[in-house]
């Protein structure tokens with residue numbers, strides 16, 4: 001570039017010198033110089049006009065106007081810049097086309113909205129899954145089309161850690177799982193996945209478990225009844241039958257407990273099951289549960305103390321609450337040695353109501369904690385059969401808490417003990433109780 005400039009400058013100086021010499025020869029240096037500058041100015045203005053015409057031409061000719069010298073370089077430079085710009089635009093366009101083509105090929109619906117929820121773009125799957133119409137719905141607010149109040153709440157609250165599940169407005173048979181991701185200035189990328197198949201399988205699994213449990217109840221009741229009668233008349237039977245009958249009764253009891261837990265879980269999972277919220281005073285409820293725990297076969301005279309405010313209440317379904325807290329207290333009894341302590345502590349604060357069951361028992365290795373609330377999850381199979389648990393207790397606790405918008409926190413150290421804390425949200429804390 002510097003070399004080009006030096007060439008242009010030297011050409012200009014040479015032309016000026018030539019004009020000077022011509023001027024000297026004709027004896028009119030000033031006139032010849034003035035004429036030269038005038039001609040140069042006219043030529044420069046002409047080039048500037050050509051540049052202007054080229055740049056403002058509606059359908060720009062692909063080639064720049066022919067010129068030479070400084071102006072020739074200027075035309076070529078601008079042309080090069082233009083070409084580079086066009087190339088990068090073409091690249092961007094083809095990238096955009098590829099993104100659109102690939103998202104159109106997706107089975108999941110993909111929607112882009114601005115901060116207010118106006119729909120900027122969506123793929124073909126959104127048309128079929130959600131019933132959007134490209135011409136009509138462009139720029140519409142998404143929650144005016146997906147008119148489920150739960151979706152509007154989810155969209156507005158911006159708490160997108162968990163997806164939301166709802167039926168499609170286009171076809172109520174289509175069950176959707178919707179994830180939202182925030183980007184840019186509060187813009188949203190919304191992905192809706194068709195989970196109808198999964199929901200159907202899940203429903204079949206629940207129905208199967210619930211039906212099998214129901215069907216098994218009647219024969220088991222008959223067997224248990226006969227075993228009980230036999231047990232009541234053990235002294236009339238030969239001694240060799242005593243042990244088998246006792247074992248059979250014990251196992252029948254376990255099976256009955258298992259079936260009862262399975263049916264309870266099925267009921268808790270069924271969103272259509274009506275939940276009757278009422279104010280439960282925690283102290284009397286927990287005192288009753290302590291009395292039940294002390295009646296358990298596994299009870300080994302451990303100290304069970306209750307600490308908390310006598311007036312604290314909780315808005316919850318009474319049988320569900322009782323079942324969850326009983327499971328936690330009975331577990332503490334089962335997994336704490338005779339000399340151990342069990343404490344049931346409850347309190348309320350701005351976050352809500354909290355109930356903790358602490359024990360100084362055998363504790364749990366932290367690797368098991370994330371899976372403890374899974375059905376039939378066993379920390380130790382051998383220990384499990386010894387304590388005779390169904391493996392469903394903590395799954396029941398989790399579902400009861402989910403039904404009450406609460407959560408379960410588990411802290412434990414092997415050999416030191418465990419703490420299970422039930423957290424209930426603030427709206428479950430009746431204002432008059434503290």
Ligand code: ADP
Pocket residue numbers: 327331332335359361362363364372377378379380384388389390391392393394395418
């Ligand atoms: P189970 O009927 O076997 O007690 P749960 O679902 O209630 O089933 O508990 C799952 C597992 O969690 C238990 O098998 C046990 O290993 C462990 N667990 C639960 N509570 C305690 C506790 N308080 N102390 C130690 N381990 C516990």
